[in-house]
Amino acid sequence: MLEKRGMIMGFIKAFSGAISATFADQWLDFYEPMKGVPATAGLFRAVPKGTNAGVGENYKGQSNVITNGSKIVVPEGTALITMQDGQITGLIAEPGGFEFKSDDPNSRSMFAGDGILSSTIGTSWERFKFGGQATSQQLAFYVNLKEIPNNKFGTQSEIYWDDAYLNAQVGAVTRGTYTLKIVDPLLFVKNFVPQKYLTEDAQVFDFADMENDAATQLFNEVVGSLSGAFSNYTNDPSKGNRIAKIQGDQIGFAQSMAQAVEDAYQWKSDRGLEIVKTAILSIEYDADTKALLSDVKKADALSGARGNSFMQQSVARGVQAAGENGGGTGMAFMGMGMQAGAGMMNGVQQPANANQNPFINVGGVATANTTETPAQTQADPYAELKKAKELLDAGIITQEDFDAKKKQLLGI
Numbered sequence: 001m002l003e004k005r006g007m008i009m010g011f012i013k014a015f016s017g018a019i020s021a022t023f024a025d026q027w028l029d030f031y032e033p034m035k036g037v038p039a040t041a042g043l044f045r046a047v048p049k050g051t052n053a054g055v056g057e058n059y060k061g062q063s064n065v066i067t068n069g070s071k072i073v074v075p076e077g078t079a080l081i082t083m084q085d086g087q088i089t090g091l092i093a094e095p096g097g098f099e100f101k102s103d104d105p106n107s108r109s110m111f112a113g114d115g116i117l118s119s120t121i122g123t124s125w126e127r128f129k130f131g132g133q134a135t136s137q138q139l140a141f142y143v144n145l146k147e148i149p150n151n152k153f154g155t156q157s158e159i160y161w162d163d164a165y166l167n168a169q170v171g172a173v174t175r176g177t178y179t180l181k182i183v184d185p186l187l188f189v190k191n192f193v194p195q196k197y198l199t200e201d202a203q204v205f206d207f208a209d210m211e212n213d214a215a216t217q218l219f220n221e222v223v224g225s226l227s228g229a230f231s232n233y234t235n236d237p238s239k240g241n242r243i244a245k246i247q248g249d250q251i252g253f254a255q256s257m258a259q260a261v262e263d264a265y266q267w268k269s270d271r272g273l274e275i276v277k278t279a280i281l282s283i284e285y286d287a288d289t290k291a292l293l294s295d296v297k298k299a300d301a302l303s304g305a306r307g308n309s310f311m312q313q314s315v316a317r318g319v320q321a322a323g324e325n326g327g328g329t330g331m332a333f334m335g336m337g338m339q340a341g342a343g344m345m346n347g348v349q350q351p352a353n354a355n356q357n358p359f360i361n362v363g364g365v366a367t368a369n370t371t372e373t374p375a376q377t378q379a380d381p382y383a384e385l386k387k388a389k390e391l392l393d394a395g396i397i398t399q400e401d402f403d404a405k406k407k408q409l410l411g412i
Contacts (some may be wrong), residue, residue: 010090011098014071030071030097031064033078033142034204040148042182043193043205046072046080046140065137065200068102077146079185082138083198088190089138093145100138139200143185147276148207151178153222158286161231165242166296170234171286174226177279178254180207180218184272192271218273221265228260229253244293247280254278298395381409 031046045064066072066082074080074092082090082100092098154175163170182188189198194214197205207215233241233249233256246253258268258275267273285293385406392402 010101011072011092012101014097014099016094016096017076030073031066031140032073033075037144037204038206038208039146040150040208041204041206042144042148043189043197044142044144045202045204046142063200064140064202066100066140067137068100070100070140072098072100072140074098074142077144079143079145081141081143081185081189083141084138086195086198088186091186093185139198141189141198143182143188145182145185147179147181149177149179151180151207151218151222152176153178153219153226155223155226159227159230161227162235163231163243164235164237165240166292168289168292170230170243170289170292172230172283172289174280174283176281178222178257178275179277181274181276182272183268183274187270187272192273221261221267222257225257225260225264228264229257232256232259247283250277250279253280385409 030049032049034045034047037044046066047064072080072092074095074097076095078095079091079093080098081088090100152175155173158171158173160169160171162168192214193205196202205214206212207218209215230243230246233239233246233253234243236256239252241249241252254275254277257278261267261275262269267275388397388402388405388409391397392399397405
C-alpha cells in the first residue's frame with residue numbers, strides 16, 4: 001500500500017484473469033492496452049474503451065490518464081505501471097480487473113501475484129515507489145512480459161576470442177537474432193525507457209524501431225559482447241562445448257550471451273532485461289580458423305582419441321614438409337617422424353600392455369624400471385613399409401611421400 005503524508009491511494013481488485021461476461025456487462029467503460037501493438041513492443045499506453053449503447057465497442061479517446069474510479073483490465077503477459085510527475089506510483093503484474101481508488105483505505109499500490117515475478121520486483125518496488133497526491137491524475141502504461149522476438153545482431157568484420165578446446169584464437173563474422181524478456185518492469189521503466197515514451201499520448205516503445213535510440217543502444221551492446229559470449233560458450237569447462245555445436249544450441253548460447261551483456265552492461269541487474277533464446281543465422285570463420293577446424297575434423301575422423309589424432313596430424317605435416325624439401329635431412333626427419341609416430345601411437349593406444357609389461361617402448365627404445373637395455377636393433381624395413389602404407393590409406397601422407405619412403409627402405 002502506498003502512503004504519503006497520511007494519504008492512501010491505489011487499486012481495488014475486482015476479478016482475476018480475463019474479463020468474464022458478468023463483469024463485461026458491469027464494466028461498460030474501462031482501460032485496456034491499445035490495439036495493433038507489435039510483438040516487439042516493450043511499453044505502450046493504456047487507452048479508454050467504452051460501449052455505444054450496447055452496440056459494439058468504441059474508443060472515447062487515446063489518452064492514458066486515469067482518475068479516481070477508473071477501471072483497468074490487465075491482460076495475461078502484461079504488467080500495468082502508473083506514474084505521476086515521472087515517478088512510479090503503482091504496479092499490477094497479475095492478470096485481472098482493477099479499479100483505481102485515490103481515497104480507499106483498502107486499496108493497494110502493488111499487485112504481483114505469488115509467482116517468480118513477485119519476488120523479483122519486490123525489492124525494486126521498495127526502491128522506486130512514490131506516494132503521489134490523492135486527488136491527482138495518473139498516467140497508465142503496459143509493459144510487455146512475454147518473450148520479445150526478432151532482435152537482431154551481426155558484425156561487419158571478424159570478432160576474435162580464445163577457444164580453450166582448439167587452444168587458439170578464433171575469428172568469425174556472424175549474424176543472428178535473439179529473444180528478449182523484461183524480467184523486472186520497474187527497472188526497465190525507471191532505468192532504461194527514455195522520458196519521451198513516458199508522457200501522455202506517448203508513442204509505443206518498440207525494440208524493432210530503428211528510430212528508437214534505446215533499442216539501437218542494445219544492438220550495439222550485444223555486438224560489443226559477442227566476443228565475450230563466444231568465449232563464455234567455448235571455454236566453460238563444465239559444459240565442454242565445442243564451437244561446432246553453437247548454431248544448434250539456442251539455449252546454451254543464449255545463456256552465454258546473457259552473461260556477457262550482464263558482465264559488460266548490467267542488463268538484468270540494472271535494466272530488468274534478459275536474453276532468453278538465440279538463433280545464429282550464419283557464421284563465417286576466417287581463413288586460419290577454417291584451416292584449424294578442418295584439421296580437427298580430419299583428426300576426429302581418424303581416431304576416437306583426440307590426442308592420438310592430433311599426433312597423427314603432426315606426423316603427417318612433418319612427412320609432407322620432408323617430401324617438399326627433398327632428400328637429406330628432410331628424408332631423415334620423415335623416417336624419424338614415422339618411427340616416433342608409430343611408437344607414440346602404440347604407447348597411447350595400448351595402455352593395458354604398458355601396465356602389464358615392465359618394459360615400455362618409448363620412441364623405439366625399450367626401458368625398464370630396474371635394468372637399462374641397449375637400443376633395439378634397426379627396424380624391419382618391411383614392417384616400416386607396412387606402417388607407411390597404413391598412413392597412406394588413412395590419408396595422412398601422400399602417394400609421393402609413400403613412394404619416396406618405399407625407395408628409401410628397399411634401397412631402390
